[in-house]
Amino acid sequence: TFGVYPEAWLSENGNCFIFSLMFSISVMVIACPCALGLATPTAVMGKASVTNAKVFTKMELGDFLTLVASAEASSEHPLARAIVDYAYHFHFFGKLATVKDAKNHVKDAKFSEWLLDVSDFSALPGRGVQCVINGERVLVGNRRLLTDNGVTIPTDAETFLVGLEESAKTGILVAYNNILTGVLGVADPLKREAAVVIEGLKKMGVQPVMVTGDNWRTAGAVAKEVGIKDVRAEVMPAGKADIIRSLQKDGSVVAMVGDGINDSPALAAADVGMAIGAGTDIAIEAADYVLMRNSLEDVITAIDLSRKTFTRIR
Ligand code: ADP
Ligand code: MG
Numbered sequence: 001t002f003g004v005y006p007e008a009w010l011s012e013n014g015n016c017f018i019f020s021l022m023f024s025i026s027v028m029v030i031a032c033p034c035a036l037g038l039a040t041p042t043a044v045m046g047k048a049s050v051t052n053a054k055v056f057t058k059m060e061l062g063d064f065l066t067l068v069a070s071a072e073a074s075s076e077h078p079l080a081r082a083i084v085d086y087a088y089h090f091h092f093f094g095k096l097a098t099v100k101d102a103k104n105h106v107k108d109a110k111f112s113e114w115l116l117d118v119s120d121f122s123a124l125p126g127r128g129v130q131c132v133i134n135g136e137r138v139l140v141g142n143r144r145l146l147t148d149n150g151v152t153i154p155t156d157a158e159t160f161l162v163g164l165e166e167s168a169k170t171g172i173l174v175a176y177n178n179i180l181t182g183v184l185g186v187a188d189p190l191k192r193e194a195a196v197v198i199e200g201l202k203k204m205g206v207q208p209v210m211v212t213g214d215n216w217r218t219a220g221a222v223a224k225e226v227g228i229k230d231v232r233a234e235v236m237p238a239g240k241a242d243i244i245r246s247l248q249k250d251g252s253v254v255a256m257v258g259d260g261i262n263d264s265p266a267l268a269a270a271d272v273g274m275a276i277g278a279g280t281d282i283a284i285e286a287a288d289y290v291l292m293r294n295s296l297e298d299v300i301t302a303i304d305l306s307r308k309t310f311t312r313i314r
Helices: 012-022 061-072 078-093 099-106 143-148 155-166 194-203 216-226 239-249 261-269 281-286 297-313
Strands: 027-031 049-055 119-124 128-133 136-141 170-176 179-187 207-211 230-232 254-258 272-276 289-291
Touching: 027 239, 049 061, 049 078, 061 078, 061 128, 061 136, 061 170, 061 179, 078 170, 078 179, 136 143, 143 170, 155 170, 155 179, 155 216, 194 207, 194 216, 194 297, 207 216, 207 239, 216 230, 239 254, 239 261, 254 261, 254 297, 261 272, 261 281, 272 281, 289 297
Parallel strands: 027 207, 027 254, 207 230, 254 272, 272 289
Antiparallel strands: 049 179, 119 128, 128 136, 136 170, 170 179
């Protein structure tokens, strides 16, 4: 197998896909960090996990983690899943969870009993979540979410954040009652093959572009590790498809690799949309192509195969 749905080769879509590859993809947009550091349990390379947690008020670390997990419990975002797993383990075991331990315990039926009551929950795409706990507003998300809501980020917290971002981690800020309470660091390990695949794409004449909702510093650190020069960070969910369209307007045939909910408009807008098989259903639906082995190597295989097919047809 080539890591694709066999149907894709037979269906109209599939033909269409081969056809678009024949024109030779000139730009490959890679949603990141999700596409590179796969945030699903089935990934070859682990998943997003909390690596740092620091409280900047008098709140106990355990209470802080329970607060954040309660706010994130209804979110489907990979960052939210990582936070809830971590807080769950901390709550019951009082120490850092291994991903495997946390996953096993999360299966527990009594899972939600330790969480606080939440009201007025809303997920704010590209920014974080907001809710009310103990009668106070709780915000969990990026700088933009907090500053838009009038929360001041003290210097010590900002310094801590920058440190996380420089080491390619996503910093998540938490405000309780409009006061910056703490910061979490989440690491999304790179897929093992990422750098090699990017190098291979460049050799094939494909120009890689990284697109992410994450902040510029984290995105820059990840891009450097995988060898991508063209980075578009702090992109709001709708902005990913806009970027695809602007690259097309510049005359490029664009392929997009992604796995998240936010990636589906861009997957649909691209000449060729490639979803990671372990990604969200909606991304898989929007794509022309599914990488069933979850390996980015299959991106190269797909392009290679299509080019060969075209040569034969000609
Ligand atoms: P991407 O899909 O490119 O990773 P998203 O649009 O999903 O980007 O998220 C962009 C940023 O918004 C994240 O890096 C994070 O800072 C913030 N964010 C989004 N959802 C959440 C959430 N549930 N909890 C905390 N932060 C979030
Ligand atoms: Mg995402």
